[in-house]
Amino acid sequence: MLAARPRSGYEIKQLVDTSARFFWAASYGQIYPELKKLETAGLIAGDDSSRGARQSTTFRLTAEGKRAAREWIRKPPEVLETRDEGLLKLFFAGSIDPKRAAEIARERAAISRAKAEQLRGIADALDEAGQPSEGPAAQADAGSLTVLRYGIEMSELAAQWFEDAADDLEKQTISARVGARG
Numbered sequence: 001m002l003a004a005r006p007r008s009g010y011e012i013k014q015l016v017d018t019s020a021r022f023f024w025a026a027s028y029g030q031i032y033p034e035l036k037k038l039e040t041a042g043l044i045a046g047d048d049s050s051r052g053a054r055q056s057t058t059f060r061l062t063a064e065g066k067r068a069a070r071e072w073i074r075k076p077p078e079v080l081e082t083r084d085e086g087l088l089k090l091f092f093a094g095s096i097d098p099k100r101a102a103e104i105a106r107e108r109a110a111i112s113r114a115k116a117e118q119l120r121g122i123a124d125a126l127d128e129a130g131q132p133s134e135g136p137a138a139q140a141d142a143g144s145l146t147v148l149r150y151g152i153e154m155s156e157l158a159a160q161w162f163e164d165a166a167d168d169l170e171k172q173t174i175s176a177r178v179g180a181r182g
Contacts, residue, residue: 001015001016001020002044002059002060002061002065003061003066003069006047006058006059006060007058007059008049008056008057008058008059009028009031009032009035009057009059010056012026012031012035013026013027013028013031016031018122019144022115022119022151023147023150023151035059038059038065039059042062042064042065043061043062043064043065043068044059044060044061044062044065045059045060045062046058046059047059047060084108086104086107086108086111086162087108089104090104090105090108090165098173099173101169101173102166102167102169102170102173103166105162105163105165105166105169106162106163106166108158108162109158109159109160109161109162109163109166110159112155112156112158112159112162113155113156113159115151115155116151116152116155116156116159119148119151119152119155120152122148123145123148123149123152126145126148
């Protein structure tokens with residue numbers, strides 16, 4: 001995020017919350033220690049940008065940081081991690097509360113539909129605004145737009161998958177009840 005322009009930790013968090021959080025979440029508790037590590041390693045430098053009593057540091061990539069960013073972007077991804085509490089609950093529902101499994105799947109479908117709508121709203125705002133110089137839309141290069149499209153399509157796919165799973169789980173529950181009655 002510093003490759004695009006210098007930013008404070010607060011600005012990085014705002015940008016994460018309006019863009020990257022849909023596929024890579026980060027909290028202040030992660031951002032500030034990481035900024036400190038990068039600064040210690042000489043990859044970024046911080047400049048005091050305090051205004052009045054509010055302390056702030058604006059960070060920018062150093063020449064070494066720019067080289068490290070280019071090296072990182074050239075390497076294949078090392079981390080592919082999915083953390084989805086809805087899937088986790090669905091995974092355990094059969095052991096804890098089988099009747100709840102279909103409800104969990106429907107809840108997760110609704111969340112996916114809402115996420116797709118939210119991402120479509122971002123896409124629509126980008127289409128209407130053109131290319132603004134501030135805010136999350138300022139990050140709208142070809143790569144970020146491709147990731148936005150991925151987010152929309154994967155959310156739509158997940159919503160459909162969870163709806164289908166809920167239908168299947170309801171059928172299995174009915175079959176199990178009928179089978180138990182014999």
